Amino acid sequence: MGRWAIAVxxxxxxxxxxxxxxxxxxxxxxxxxxxxxxxxLRSNLPAxxxxxxxxxxxxxxxxxxxxxxxxxxxxxxxxxEASIMDGxxxxxxAVSGLTTVKNPISLARLVMEKSPHSYLAxxxxxxxxxxxxxxxxxNDYFITEDNVGMLKLAKEANSIxxxxxxxxxxxxxxxxxxxxxxLQMNGLPISVYAPETVGCVAVDMEGRxxxxxxxxxxxxxxxxxxxxxxxxxxxxxxxxLCGVSCTGExxxxxxxxxxxxxxxxxxxxxLGLQEAVNFVINERLDGGKAGLIAVSRNGEVACRFNTxxxxxxxxTEDGFMEVGIWD
Amino acid sequence: xxxxxALHGGAGDIPPSLPPERRLxxxxxxRHCLQxxxxxxxAQKHPxxxxxxxxxxxxxxxxxxAGKGxxxxxxxxxxxEACIMDGxxxxxxAVSGLTTVVNPVSLARLVMEKTPHIYLxxxxxxxxxxxQGVETVNSxxxxxPENVERLKQAKEANRVQIDYTQPIQKDEKxxxxxxxxxGDSKLGTVGCVAVDRNGNxxxxxxxxxxxxxxxxxxxDTPIIGAGTFANNLCAVxxxxxxxxxxxxxxxxxxxxxxxxxxxxxxxxxxxxxxxxVPRGNVGLVAVxxxxEVxxxxxxxxxxxxxxTEDGYSEIAIxxxxxx
Numbered sequence: 001m002g003r004w005a006i007a008v009x010x011x012x013x014x015x016x017x018x019x020x021x022x023x024x025x026x027x028x029x030x031x032x033x034x035x036x037x038x039x040x041l042r043s044n045l046p047a048x049x050x051x052x053x054x055x056x057x058x059x060x061x062x063x064x065x066x067x068x069x070x071x072x073x074x075x076x077x078x079x080x081e082a083s084i085m086d087g088x089x090x091x092x093x094a095v096s097g098l099t100t101v102k103n104p105i106s107l108a109r110l111v112m113e114k115s116p117h118s119y120l121a122x123x124x125x126x127x128x129x130x131x132x133x134x135x136x137x138x139n140d141y142f143i144t145e146d147n148v149g150m151l152k153l154a155k156e157a158n159s160i161x162x163x164x165x166x167x168x169x170x171x172x173x174x175x176x177x178x179x180x181x182x183l184q185m186n187g188l189p190i191s192v193y194a195p196e197t198v199g200c201v202a203v204d205m206e207g208r209x210x211x212x213x214x215x216x217x218x219x220x221x222x223x224x225x226x227x228x229x230x231x232x233x234x235x236x237x238x239x240x241l242c243g244v245s246c247t248g249e250x251x252x253x254x255x256x257x258x259x260x261x262x263x264x265x266x267x268x269x270x271l272g273l274q275e276a277v278n279f280v281i282n283e284r285l286d287g288g289k290a291g292l293i294a295v296s297r298n299g300e301v302a303c304r305f306n307t308x309x310x311x312x313x314x315x316t317e318d319g320f321m322e323v324g325i326w327d
Numbered sequence: 328x329x330x331x332x333a334l335h336g337g338a339g340d341i342p343p344s345l346p347p348e349r350r351l352x353x354x355x356x357x358r359h360c361l362q363x364x365x366x367x368x369x370a371q372k373h374p375x376x377x378x379x380x381x382x383x384x385x386x387x388x389x390x391x392x393a394g395k396g397x398x399x400x401x402x403x404x405x406x407x408e409a410c411i412m413d414g415x416x417x418x419x420x421a422v423s424g425l426t427t428v429v430n431p432v433s434l435a436r437l438v439m440e441k442t443p444h445i446y447l448x449x450x451x452x453x454x455x456x457x458x459q460g461v462e463t464v465n466s467x468x469x470x471x472p473e474n475v476e477r478l479k480q481a482k483e484a485n486r487v488q489i490d491y492t493q494p495i496q497k498d499e500k501x502x503x504x505x506x507x508x509x510g511d512s513k514l515g516t517v518g519c520v521a522v523d524r525n526g527n528x529x530x531x532x533x534x535x536x537x538x539x540x541x542x543x544x545x546x547d548t549p550i551i552g553a554g555t556f557a558n559n560l561c562a563v564x565x566x567x568x569x570x571x572x573x574x575x576x577x578x579x580x581x582x583x584x585x586x587x588x589x590x591x592x593x594x595x596x597x598x599x600x601x602x603x604v605p606r607g608n609v610g611l612v613a614v615x616x617x618x619e620v621x622x623x624x625x626x627x628x629x630x631x632x633x634x635t636e637d638g639y640s641e642i643a644i645x646x647x648x649x650x
Binding site for chain 2: 091115124269
């Protein structure tokens with residue numbers, strides 16, 4: 001019997017002035033999700049079920065940017081995306097452009113299990129959701145007051161930054177704009193409202209790894225924009241060696257095929273999990289900002305980011321457990 | 328060191344008995360597109376421009392599954408996707424779910440150059456196309472009579488396999504074993520990779536997807552690292568069963584084996600095709616920064632062509648007699 005391990009994240013890149021109360025809320029949510037995953041692993045649930053379960057919980061809570069609480073498009077709507085991958089056999093499923101599906105990660109799982117394809121998007125994905133009978137909500141359900149305010153500020157203050165006709169150097173428009181902007185909403189810096197993504201990786205007692213990632217995408221994104229989260233090999237990857245979920249500047253993650261690269265340097269270069277994670281964050285991002293969580297089939301867990309903080313938590317079978325935001 | 332170029336028009340179960348009337352136009356298309364690419368490289372165009380130019384030409388060719396000639400979704404519509412990537416900068420652009428854009432690869436290039444994003448899809452991508460003023464036509468322009476017939480056959484032959492309300496085998500997603508039909512472009516994708524004398528690399532891939540695919544289905548083509556990848560070592564464009572290529576991160580793995588294991592282009596490409604993806608599932612074309620070229624596949628055949636500066640040139644469909 002191997003040893004289980006689990007890690008969760010709620011996005012990388014946190015405002016340094018994040019109020020204490022919000023920090024506590026975030027930590028409580030991460031702890032709750034971690035505990036949910038730990039009990040599932042202890043009761044022998046396969047890793048693929050565990051990561052889905054945990055990400056559903058993160059999606060259902062409005063705190064982080066996925067499911068309820070998703071960032072808004074330039075039109076003020078929600079377009080969610082997610083992907084999931086099972087290490088054994090490397091089966092995978094992904095969805096993009098969801099507007100009514102309560103738990104995108106579960107639809108990604110259904111694409112993996114019940115469709116002949118690996119990736120469905122927009123109206124076709126919504127139609128598939130209806131045929132599969134998953135739980136649906138009006139688009140309003142996903143939209144929080146915080147996010148409406150954030151979009152308004154983003155549009156007013158940074159219309160140029162968000163104008164795609166003018167290329168950006170860094171593409172995490174919401175976070176970047178907010179970082180540079182002294183603007184506040186409800187007395188809080190607006191970047192408080194621009195978190196990134198949620199994700200979970202787990203390895204079960206059988207040594208099976210799995211990874212899942214879900215997001216509302218970038219605040220004020222163009223409709224139709226696809227980020228790294230649903231892309232197998234970029235935002236999410238699992239194989240028989242490890243499971244990886246990434247967050248941060250989507251475009252930098254895609255160029256680096258960041259999640260696959262953790263596994264690739266383990267497979268082709270013989271690095272250990274932590275070495276592999278350090279390598280990709282240090283060497284593969286070309287100045288981009290990102291963070292990731294990973295587990296190996298041996299029950300190791302690793303987390304690393306080059307952003308200012310990352311909402312994360314991890315636990316292993318030997319009793320180690322950690323929930324943190326800063327370095 | 329010298330320039331090199333390789334292109335493909337899809338890999339799959341292409342029967343060696345393919346009748347001349349189906350084979351010859353495709354061979355002519357490959358030859359024509361290769362020449363365009365060679366001329367462009369000789370005129371010292373940047374590989375990024377070369378692969379875009381060649382893939383546009385392949386998209387315009389009705390016998391390949393991309394642009395005009397794209398296969399049809401289960402409701403008889405066209406949904407095209409494409410991707411382009413520059414090796415040196417690793418800048419990239421991708422599009423999915425296009426219904427009116429004449430040259431998807433050029434829209435992918437515009438996403439790369441004119442937006443803060445990498446990947447736009449469906450209505451948002453169509454909207455962007457209009458804003459950029461690229462050539463669009465009525466969606467019916469892309470539908471060929473041949474593809475209408477192909478969809479009909481696919482529906483008749485394999486209703487159960489593509490009906491997702493029915494249980495399917497868990498590990499063997501028969502994505503492509505749908506159409507029996509003529510078996511010559513049901514898997515099709517087009518792609519081109521090129522390198523210039525200075526070692527600049529680029530890759531581009533474009534497709535109509537899979538016959539009888541579900542509306543909204545995204546395959547490997549637009550996914551960086553799966554169907555398309557380029558860095559400072561090599562450029563790769565893959566074709567075959569989307570599911571297998573995605574899970575094998577095929578294009579990235581060719582580059583990763585060179586980068587992390589020190590394999591040569593040919594060793595890396597052969598390893599991925601032979602060891603990482605089930606037989607009958609994949610083909611790829613790749614060039615290295617030093618001007619090598621390779622075009623391995625584990626399917627019955629692959630429509631392919633290549634040329635290098637030292638005068639080597641090949642246009643082929645099935646395995647070469649001597650390797």
